[in-house]
Amino acid sequence: GNSVTQMEGPVTLSEEAFLTINCTYTATGYPSLFWYVQYPGEGLQLLLKATKADDKGSNKGFEATYRKETTSFHLEKGSVQVSDSAVYFCALSERYSSASKIIFGSGTRLSIRP
């Protein structure tokens, strides 16, 4: 079945460092791809998404490009801030019965040092 694999954490960086969190997927068909973020004490929220090959999703300085040839959707940010400390989940959507469901990766905890 479909699945998402993302790099294990925790990841600890200094403020203003470059961030990459790797995500690869296995899927049949043409899923949409997502990054969700969970800030401490809060529910998950959508960070960005891409719906077809070569699309780039972006939000809050984060970017990810839907790479069908490498089945990847890596999250990047050029200069991280302390406020980016959170858990990041890569996810894909698949058709399931009369709706669609989203399959999540295991999450990557990111900590940014001032």
Added chain:
Amino acid sequence: DVKVTQSSRYLVKRTGEKVFLECVQDMDHENMFWYRQDPGLGLRLIYFSYDVKMKEKGDIPEGYSVSREKKERFSLILESASTNQTSMYLCASSLTGRLNEKLFFGSGTQLSVL
């Protein structure tokens, strides 16, 4: 913005108790979901519903049931709680279930079964 409200932030129950987790959304969304979140495992889908009184099993439905009598409310029921059901439970909703649609999450209920 869409609000997904889970009735309790923390719950402590005893083994064998019947447990109800309630979730309400205020934006007339058709689809509602229950996930559990465990460290290193990410989010796993327990059940979802795409319409009133309709339900579908997710990836880990054993030991759980659900109820959706009204469109805005989706309840997760643990018929006889066990210690391996100690987890963070997340409710989510989406408008129509299209593949590119995002989920809106509640803040979660941390359930401890003693």
